[in-house]
Amino acid sequence: MGHKGTVRLARIFAVRSKTALEEAMLVISEQLGFRYFMFCGRFSQPRGATHEVRFDNFPIHWHRYCADRGRDLLPGPLGRLALQEVTPVPWREIATRHGKAFAKAGEFGLVTGVSCSVYGPGGQWSLTSFALTRGGAAAERRILAALPDCQLVACAIHYAAARIARRGVDRVGALRELDGTRNRLLSDRESQCLILSARGKTTSEIGQALQISERTVAFHLSNLRRKLGAANSRHAVTKAFSLKLIAAGS
Secondary structure, eight states: OOHHHHHHOOOOOOSSSSHHHHHOOOOHHHHHEEEEEEEEEEEOOOOOOEEEEEEEOOHHHHHHHHHHHTOOOOSHHHHHHTTOOOOOOOTTTHHTTTTTHHHHHHHHHEEEEEEEEEEOGGOOOEEEEEEEEESSSSHHHHHHHHHHHHHHHHHHHHHHHHHHHHHTTTTEEOOOOOOOOOTTOOHHHHHHHHHHHHHHHOHHHHHHTTTTTTTHHHHHHHHHHHHTTOSHHHHHHHHHHHTSSSSSOO
């Protein structure tokens, strides 16, 4: 593992909140050359309770397509099959047997990728997936070259998510599960982005105010629109007001 890999792991291990973990994952997936990522994990808690942690930056239209049909975000049986493995699973290995499901995902920009499973004590598990918008030989070579780094990142993300779940709290409140339910409470970072958007700020201005990148702002706005079932940011603001997720004077 080179210097860049060490820096990536250090960044993940340093996070203390789910919001920070999402933002770290966004940056790291781009560094590895992937456009999209998804993380889902289940972590045991005292007294038999469990926390499910889930976040991604998959296309919002793919979210809607899957929600309308009651399908998982990963194409076909990919999630189930990947969790049966202990080494990274390139999507092409499964796509050959489930071409229709992967072809549909490809229409939304999830053309090919890799999924990495991690297991921990007490039945804990997580699955981290990375996806590309284009396929072909060059894309598959890129995935093969990135496999070791993908697995290391998956292990680090698992560790960080498990630590946050054990605490049971975020740096600004209770740990919130992201399971795709549209009317879940927004994370504090999402609320901040939405409030600034309601004030007419651009993604660039929001990023400057919160000291995060425009890409990270877009990630949070996309997530909150999905959770609220909103067509755009203005629609999201209206819904957030009606649900009393943000105050009219914010």
